[in-house]
Amino acid sequence: MKSRWLIFEILIYLCAFTATLIGFFVIHKPTLWILLAERFFLTMFYTLSSLIFLYFGVKLLVSGIFFIKIKWAGSQWPIHLIIVTIFLMIIIINMFPIVFWIKLTQRPILVPIYLILSNMLLYYFCLHTYREIQDESKKLYIASARFKHANAFDYLKEKRQWVMLNNIRPMFYHLFSFTLFTDTLALADYPTYQGIVGYIFVELKESKSTFSLELLLALIITGLLIYPIKRMLEWPEHQFAMRHNIELK
Amino acid sequence: MKHIEILTHILFYSLFLVALIGICAIGYTEYSQTLALIDQAETQLQATMSGPGAIAFQDSNISQSDIIIFRQHLSSILPCFFATIYLYVPVALIIFLIAFATAVAAAYNPFSRIVPIARGIIQLIDSIPLVLWVFLAVIVVFRIFSHPQWGLYFSAFYYPALSLSYGMVLIVIFFQQNKRIISEIRSHNILNGEIVSGVGDVYIIWRMFRFHFAKTIMIRQLIFAFLYVLLFDYCLMYIFEGFRQSGCALTPLTVKAGLFFKRLNYYETIHMNDVANIYSHLHAISFILIVLLALISFFFLFYYFDRKDIIND
Numbered sequence: 001m002k003s004r005w006l007i008f009e010i011l012i013y014l015c016a017f018t019a020t021l022i023g024f025f026v027i028h029k030p031t032l033w034i035l036l037a038e039r040f041f042l043t044m045f046y047t048l049s050s051l052i053f054l055y056f057g058v059k060l061l062v063s064g065i066f067f068i069k070i071k072w073a074g075s076q077w078p079i080h081l082i083i084v085t086i087f088l089m090i091i092i093i094n095m096f097p098i099v100f101w102i103k104l105t106q107r108p109i110l111v112p113i114y115l116i117l118s119n120m121l122l123y124y125f126c127l128h129t130y131r132e133i134q135d136e137s138k139k140l141y142i143a144s145a146r147f148k149h150a151n152a153f154d155y156l157k158e159k160r161q162w163v164m165l166n167n168i169r170p171m172f173y174h175l176f177s178f179t180l181f182t183d184t185l186a187l188a189d190y191p192t193y194q195g196i197v198g199y200i201f202v203e204l205k206e207s208k209s210t211f212s213l214e215l216l217l218a219l220i221i222t223g224l225l226i227y228p229i230k231r232m233l234e235w236p237e238h239q240f241a242m243r244h245n246i247e248l249k
Numbered sequence: 250m251k252h253i254e255i256l257t258h259i260l261f262y263s264l265f266l267v268a269l270i271g272i273c274a275i276g277y278t279e280y281s282q283t284l285a286l287i288d289q290a291e292t293q294l295q296a297t298m299s300g301p302g303a304i305a306f307q308d309s310n311i312s313q314s315d316i317i318i319f320r321q322h323l324s325s326i327l328p329c330f331f332a333t334i335y336l337y338v339p340v341a342l343i344i345f346l347i348a349f350a351t352a353v354a355a356a357y358n359p360f361s362r363i364v365p366i367a368r369g370i371i372q373l374i375d376s377i378p379l380v381l382w383v384f385l386a387v388i389v390v391f392r393i394f395s396h397p398q399w400g401l402y403f404s405a406f407y408y409p410a411l412s413l414s415y416g417m418v419l420i421v422i423f424f425q426q427n428k429r430i431i432s433e434i435r436s437h438n439i440l441n442g443e444i445v446s447g448v449g450d451v452y453i454i455w456r457m458f459r460f461h462f463a464k465t466i467m468i469r470q471l472i473f474a475f476l477y478v479l480l481f482d483y484c485l486m487y488i489f490e491g492f493r494q495s496g497c498a499l500t501p502l503t504v505k506a507g508l509f510f511k512r513l514n515y516y517e518t519i520h521m522n523d524v525a526n527i528y529s530h531l532h533a534i535s536f537i538l539i540v541l542l543a544l545i546s547f548f549f550l551f552y553y554f555d556r557k558d559i560i561n562d
Contacts, residue, residue, distance in 0.1 A: 097480045120477060124422070170375075174418070177380035184488045197380055201488075204384060219384065223377075230376065 017224055024217060032214065036196060036221050043195030044229075046182065047175045050112030054171055058122070059164050061086075062129045066137070066160075070153050087127065094123045098181045108190055111182045115175050125167055132163045165236035172233055176226070196222055333479075340412040341474035345467060348423030353454055355424075356431040357440075371424050379418040383485075386414030415481040416474055423470050430461060 024033050065083055072079050098118035116122055136142065136159040137152065145152040176197070183198025200222065203215045354367035374382075390410050393399050434440060434457065443453050458467075 095476070095480075097484045099484050120473075120480070170421075173378045177378050177383075177418075180380050181484055181488065200384060204387060215388075219381065222381065226378065 013224075013227065020217070020220055020224060024221075027213065027217075032217075033221075036199070036218060039194065039196035039199050040222065040225050042193060043176065043179050043183075043197060046111050046115070046179055046195060047172060050115040050175050051168070051172055053112055054116050054122070054125070054175070055164060055168070057116070058125050058129060058167075059160070061090075061126055062133065063160060065130065066133060066156065067153055070151070087123070090123045090126055091120075093117060094120050098178060099185065102181065102185045106186060108187055108193060111179075111186055114182055114186060115178050118178065118181075121174055121178075125171060129160075129163050129167065133159055162236070162240050166240055168236065169230065169233040172229070336408060336412065337475050337478055338471070340409055340416060340478055341471045343409075343413060344416045344419050344474045345423060345470050348420050348470070349427055349458070349462065349467075351420075352424050352427035352431055356428045356435070357450075357454065371421055374417055375421045379415075382417045383411075383414050386411055412478050412482065415485075416478045419470075419474050419477060423474075426466065426470070427462070430466065431457070434461060 021033075024030070065086060068082065069079055094117065096118065098114055101114045101117050133156060137156060142152050142155050145155050179195050180197045180201055183194045184201060187194050187198070196218070200215065200218050203212060203218060206212075207215055351367040351371055354361070354363045355371075358364075390407060393403055394407060440453060440457075443456075444450075
């Protein structure tokens with residue numbers, strides 16, 4: 001039944017895609033299509049490179065926190081205070097808006113870094129993963145690990161992986177959205193390297209009072225191009241839901 | 250007894266809300282008056298600059314105009330704060346309420362008919378990136394406000410509509426948090442016990458809100474939403490001057506971003522370097538505001554780590 005729905009969805013998507021493509025060629029020149037595709041791939045490059053940074057950064061950070069927590073459990077060290085201090089450091093780094101980092105060092109190479117270090121993004125994902133793993137570590141099979149001469153950190157490995165995989169799609173969406181600022185500020189002097197979000201924004205700015213067909217087509221094309229990526233990235237969420245027999249959303 | 254308790258709570262919250270909105274509205278009106286004065290001074294300045302005695306004006310009257318702006322601006326520091334609260338707190342409240350309502354609809358009774366509706370709303374918000382929501386909101390808002398009659402009617406909703414589109418992604422995040430907490434409460438069979446004892450659904454949801462959400466999670470989420478929308482708005486103001494139109498309140502961050510464009514526009518024609526010094530205290534205020542918000546969120550974070558279990562709150 002599910003595979004049938006998937007085929008149906010793919011067919012609808014292909015129909016919409018071909019209709020938009022035909023509309024594009026009939027109404028406009030194909031150069032615009034090529035321009036939009038170029039811009040989209042540039043945005044994908046920035047977004048995916050920063051996604052890789054963010055994925056491994058959050059994974060290392062949260063795994064490190066849990067490693068310390070499990071290693072020092074029962075000792076006299078103020079573990080909670082250390083964890084809260086780490087989160088405070090993340091807040092202090094992360095609370096500045098993206099404009100702050102771009103104004104500080106205006107270099108196109110650092111675009112992925114700008115995307116990560118702004119608007120509480122790193123903080124939110126760190127806190128979310130921490131909470132999820134914390135809830136899991138309260139369960140009995142983790143609590144009883146040390147009585148089985150095993151390590152609780154290893155028992156949490158699967159949970160750590162799944163939490164990170166579930167977070168990929170929201171991470172991607174956040175990064176994609178914030179390329180608006182890097183396109184318009186960090187890459188202001190390099191118009192050929194600007195992404196699709198910056199292009200749409202400039203179109204919107206120019207055609208503020210009058211309705212523009214190019215803008216609408218650019219929005220539709222962005223939606224159509226981002227849809228298969230969204231479906232691919234939410235595959236781990238579905239797998240996780242099926243494996244653990246839980247509801248999605 | 251129960252009804253009196255509910256009534257007193259509703260009265261308390263409503264009085265608090267009315268007082269807050271009243272104070273903010275007074276501050277907003279004061280500030281809008283000063284804003285009109287600033288505009289008037291600017292138009293006068295431009296009129297004199299375009300005339301034949303432009304060079305003479307630059308030499309003699311520049312200090313006078315600086316004093317005018319400085320006086321008007323000093324009187325607008327406090328209303329600036331009120332305008333900040335007036336703009337962002339209702340938006341944060343709306344975001345929280347939508348998230349809470351959808352979470353209750355999805356997790357309180359899993360067999361209810363409204364569960365697919367709640368999930369559908371959340372999936373609709375979640376399946377579109379934030380920036381596309383912002384673009385859609387901007388297109389719709391500009392289309393409405395460019396209309397001569399409709400623009401006047403809906404001018405009060407111009408800024409909240411945009412701010413809500415900035416914080417759209419937070420609805421999904423708060424929904425997930427709230428749903429997780431409600432399902433955790435369900436797993437302890439507290440709700441089942443209350444349902445069996447004959448208590449109504451509305452009262453159970455109200456108690457759940459009061460004991461598990463109002464003290465900790467609501468405040469944390471409100472602060473987070475406030476901070477997020479503020480920062481996103483600040484970023485957008487830097488790249489797009491047109492987001493601010495007439496009839497819209499200004500915050501310290503807005504003034505700072507507006508000054509950025511003002512400096513870009515007038516720097517070559519009028520050498521008003523002193524204006525930057527006059528406005529620099531707003532930079533400090535905005536920074537203090539952000540630090541304070543971060544510290545508040547830090548204390549709530551500390552509270553989160555301190556507690557052992559959600560049920561013991």
